[in-house]
Amino acid sequence: MKMPKISESEWEIMKIVWEKHPVTSEEIIKSLSNKKDWTAKTVKSFLNRLLKKEVIGFEKSGRNYLYYPLFSEEECISFESETFLNRVYGGAIELLFSHYLKHEVLSDKELENLEKILHERKRKD
DSSP states (O other): OOOOOOOHHHHHHHHHHHHHOSBOHHHHHHHHTTTOOOOHHHHHHHHHHHHHTTSEEEEEETTEEEEEESSOHHHHHHHHHHHHHHHHHTTOHHHHHHHHHHHSOOOHHHHHHHHHHHHHHHHHO
């Protein structure tokens, strides 16, 4: 199954679906109430878009619909990362990392974590 493009707003819905599935629209609305000023109708519109894109599925349970993901969070993150890398950096991951390392302020702890990941990866190859 081909991974569809998920909008930024749809990602907000998906984060809850991944975390709490199976989940009702009411639970999603409640979870988002502190973060977003979306109406119930807006949330249900996003759910319908995600259903049409076949990113989520549902089961009917009494009067409720229980939503669940059809793709894992890791699959979606990998797809989005690859899409971004190809679109912005022509697929060159070293350009992405060098850009961030040159232009972003990283703490010592963040740099240590990156070094650790690189050393572990080097040992695997």
